[in-house]
Amino acid sequence: MENKPKRGSFTGQLGFVLAAAGSAVGVGNLWRFPYLAAKDGGGLFIIIYLILVVTFGFTLLTSDITIGRKTGKSAIGAYTEMNPKWKFLGVLTFFVPVIIMTYYAVIGGWIAKYMVAYLTGEGGAAAKDGYFTSFISDPVQSSVYAVIFMVVTAVIIYRGVEKGIESCSRFMMPILLVLIIFVAVYSLFIHHGDRNGLQGFMVYITPDVKGLTVKKFMAVLLDAMSQLFFSLSVSMGIMITYGSYVKKDVDLNKSISQIEIFDTGVALLAGMAIIPAIYVFSGLSGMNAGPGLMFISLPKVFASMGVFGNVVGAAFFIMAVFATLTSCISVLEAITANCMEVFHTDRHKTTLVLGIIYTIASVIISLGYSVFYCKIPLPNGTVGQLLDLMDYVSNSFMMPFISFLSTILIGWIVRPQWIIGEVESSGVRFHRKQLYIIMVKFVCPVIMIMLFLQSTGLLAKL
Incomplete structure (x- = not known):
């Protein structure tokens, strides 16, 4: 009989929720969400995003976590058990974190560099x-930090599920929450000149609908949907892996909501x-900083705050390091768990x-801005470096396509009851059962294929 490596498990619901939330809370929340909100009409983007969270986000998150717990396996093994003919979907899903992991530590290194700068008074x-x-x-510098x-x-990851992932999440997530509340409240009370x-x-919260057209609304919708993927860690096998570590007595209904x-x-x-901080010190023009908001615009804002700028900056980048680290851990764990199952090796x-x-x-990708610098045209019309290519392939190309295939598999082949039965297996009622069925069978497949066509530039040609 073949010896299989022993799987770990989370100690309970709190351990799972903190670890899963740690995976979800990452660079997407602290960097991508604010600049998209600023770009896409403030409150308009927020309203659309909140609607998507309780519909699409709920559906995709429920699917991934439940697949993991029911099969007790990571992506490749889980999809194979669901339907052997769909093993290819597990392989596709596995390759998303494989690609993301090439550059996530590089971004983590960038944030760590800024954290060190603020902690040392620089x-x-x-x-x-x-x-x-x-x-x-x-x-040298960029490679060392990566x-x-x-x-x-x-x-x-080496320390395992309970001693490594869960312990780390239990320590970092409460600190992250305290720090972000501190910075957010502080931002409300700062003032400069005639702005506060x-x-x-x-x-930030007022919907800007001036000049809103159907085309612009669709662009905001697709931005919000893309952010949802980026933020919730769905359709990349991470939540399937984390779900496989969840004990059977854990209330999935409650956990997913949390x-x-x-x-x-x-x-x-x-x-x-x-x-608010960008607005106070840079006005409306500073809201258009885009992806450079965290690394270029924010440090200027912190410098404008005077004596408290270094403290607030240090708090922000410590928080950002924690968020990025918990996400990076989940990406590597998804790869590790799949490899352990496929190759029957220990952790x-x-x-x-x-x-x-x-x-x-990570070193190769970090050198994409120096030694290996090149301009790579991408299908969405932008030009990027090695990191941008990896990000595009994983987030904009593969994830919408995987979500589309996953909803087809669940909605029309194994049927939604396969998921519903597992959610209710711990004796709880699946409160959003009808919403889940409608979303996974009809709404998600249509929107996912539209997002895929949009991200590849094909939608504009139709």
């Missing part, structure tokens, strides 16, 4: 023009922390091999 330097560009184009971040991630934080908060609330709450607080050996592979990959 926040003023971080606010100067060219600081970020100078750092990422330095082959390697450190990668090694820390691997060490936590409360005015910035109103800019994960939704935690993740969305942090995203809203991040916007509340960042957008320690698997983590060591993957740690070496991804340390090398």
Whole structure:
């Protein structure tokens, strides 16, 4: 009889929720959500996003977590057990974190660099023009920070589910929540000239519908849907893996709601922390910083705060490091769990091999801004470097396609009752059962294929 590596498990509902929320709460919440909200009409984007969370987010999150718990396996094994002919979907899902892991530690290294700068009192330097560009184009500095971040991630995975992932999440998530509340509240009370934080908060939450057209509304909708993927860690096998560690007596209904609330709450607080501050010190023009908001615009805002700027900056980037680390852990864990199942290896050996592979990959991607610099045209009309290519393939191309296939499998082949039965197996009633059935059978497949066509540039050609 073949010896299979022993699977770990979360100690209970709290451990699972904190770990899953830690996976969901990442760079997407602290960086991507605020700049998309600023770009897409403030409150308009928020309203659309909240509707998507309780419909699409709920559906995709429920599917992934329940698939994991019912099968007790990670993506490849789980989809194979659901329907052997659909093993290919498990393989596709497995490759999403495989690709994401090549660059996630690089972004983590960038954030860690800023955290160190603020903790050592060098926040003023971080606010100067060219600081970020100078750092990422330095082959030594950028590589060292990426390697450190990668090694820390691997060490936590090496320690296992309970001692590594859960212990880390139990420590970091409460601190992250306290820090983001502190920064968000502080942002409400700052003022500069004739502008103050409360005015910035109103800019953040007030729906801007001026010049709104059907085309613009669809663009906001697709931005919000893309953010949902990025934020909730769905359609990449992570929640399937985490679900496989959940004990049978855990109330999935309650857990999924708690994960939704935690993740969305942090995203809203991040916007509340960042957008009022940007508005106060940079006005409406500063709201258009886009992806450079975290690394270029925010340090300038912190520098404008005077003596408290370094403290607030340090708090923000510590929080960002924690959020990025918990997400990076979940990405590597999804890969590790699949490899353990496929190759029947133990956790320690698997983590060591993957740690070496991804340390090398992280260095290569970090050098994409210096030694290996090149301009790569992407199908969505943008031009990027190695990191942008990996991000596009995983997030914009593969994830919508995987979600489409997954909803077809659940909605029309194994049927929704396969999921519903597992949710209710612990003796609880599935409160949103009818919504789940309608979403997974009819709504999700249509929207997912539209998102896929949009991200590949094909929708514009139709």
